Amino acid sequence: MITGLYGNAFLCRRGPCKCQYARVCTVRAQVIVRAYTHTHKRTNKDAHTNAHTTQDELLPELQDEILIKSTLNHRYWWHEVWAKELETLAGTDDDPFQRMQITREMFGWAVAVSLSRCFGLKSVDSHVMTPVIDMLNHSFESNCAIESNSKGICMMTKHKVQKGTPLTLTYGPHSNAQQLLSYGFVTGDNPHNIFSLTFDVALFTEIINQFGGDVPVPLATWQLQALEKLGIDQTSPAPAANELSGPLSDDPSSAATESRLFSPEMMYLKAHGMPPVDPRLLAGLRVMLLAEDERYMLQLTSPDTWGRWGAPLSKLNEVKVLKALSAIITAFYKGFPSTIQEDKRLLAGLQELLSKQTTPISASSPFQPPSNIDCYELALRYRLAMKQSLEKSLINVRARMKDLGA
Missing domain, CATH: 3.90.1410.10 (set domain protein methyltransferase, domain 1)
Structure with a gap:
């Protein structure tokens, strides 16, 4: 229940x-x-x-x-x-x-x-x-x-x-x-849980190269043109995962008040189902990590096929991409203020506290907002599930690396 x-x-x-x-x-x-x-x-x-x-x-x-x-x-x-x-x-x-x-x-x-x-x-x-x-x-x-x-x-x-x-x-x-x-x-254990992020070339380049990658800085013109074909616009910095952008609008009916959860620029990583990586995210990383002597592969295929899971441009490129994904997921996980283990301990302690208290409901009052402790428990459950989903995404990526012999 x-x-x-x-x-x-x-x-x-x-x-x-x-x-x-x-x-x-x-x-x-x-x-x-x-x-x-x-x-x-x-x-x-x-x-x-x-x-x-x-x-x-x-x-x-x-x-x-x-x-x-x-x-x-x-x-x-x-x-x-x-x-x-x-x-x-x-x-x-x-x-x-x-x-x-x-x-x-x-x-x-x-x-x-x-x-x-x-x-x-x-x-x-x-x-x-x-x-x-x-x-x-x-x-x-x-x-x-x-x-x-x-x-x-x-x-x-x-x-x-x-x-x-x-x-x-x-x-x-x-x-x-x-x-x-x-x-x-x-x-x-929500099978539809996802971790949302936006494609930020500068951020991804920094993370990948810190983990031993070789993304050129800046990207070559042909790479930027390929990213443009994918709809990845780098003319202005994209917000990273879980990053706010801009103040609240003064007009509640404007597009600024629409939920960014469903924004088209958001990409995903998911723990369950296929594909586990947003095709646009996968395609963008493949382009960023494609060697100069492999660029002809982009000319042999159309942009809508560059991000297909299980259909790499080349084995060498795919190994680089999977290592890059592993680095990106690890970096985002380390960016959280607390770990999975810490959240589990906090939740266990909170549940013990909740089991010892009862909150009577007054039939005379129609206004019964949730208490601070109710909201805190929900927040703990939410962020714990989000991190566990990210952890499973990392497991999926590493399993794919193993399949490729990396």
Whole structure:
């Protein structure tokens, strides 16, 4: 069972399903639904992501500047919605909350809850709230599925489910960064986890040459032209992995507030599935490490084939590329403030502390933000899984080197 910021589970019973954890039940449905409806109708922003209520001082604990920037941008967006639209309507006939005493923090929390629980349905081309169904937790091996049409939505089990078994749905093939940003939880061994980075020739050259590589400085004209064909623009320095770029925009509807998690310049390393390396990243490194007397290989093939995993330009070039990838992954791992072992110790100590405390939920208060310790645990789980994914990527690269006899 996976539990998140507003964790809950539905168990299979002979009678009606009952909620095991009742934290969400303390929320006034009126606040959540109206926050969702107003936000979705009054803005052009897609309503399937949300800004988490994590305190600012805990955001650095994620150790992922790209995710931090995305979180701050989403939070900035709903702050602007509140200040420019909703706050001015308070007490008027257009007040979407009908004069309920709603603060900005309550609104942001309600938005986070509602948007993490809405379903995007292609059958009606809209996002909808689905009571009861939205209480099911996520699993990549779910035992339930949903079907929808213009008349409604239906949930059914995929197979016979034993009494007492949690009912689960698959939220989608999301990485932990996407899960945390959109739903407020992370999955331990997430098969869709990736490590995101951008292609920075200067940074990669420095790392590779420090580990005994021989990347020319500067690159030859033919190499720069080949990188340009791959869409790798080096006219301005690209941000390195997990590096922030630029201040928050003053306009919450601008492209600057879009999540950089899904930015086209981002490339990936992944621990599961093929290919384990983004084809553009692999192609770029092959070009950077291609010897002068091998440049003719680029003329014999098209740019869209340069990055195919298992189809090297030459064995010598591929060995250099894999060593370079190993050096880059190692450098990024060493750049984290803490190691996998340190994070595991911190998480174990925190779990022991959590097991000794209980947090009562007040039915009289609809606003129950996650505590500092809840958010810190999520941050630890996220950064630990990210480093473990990077470690597995390194294992994949070294296994490929062994296959080539390197």
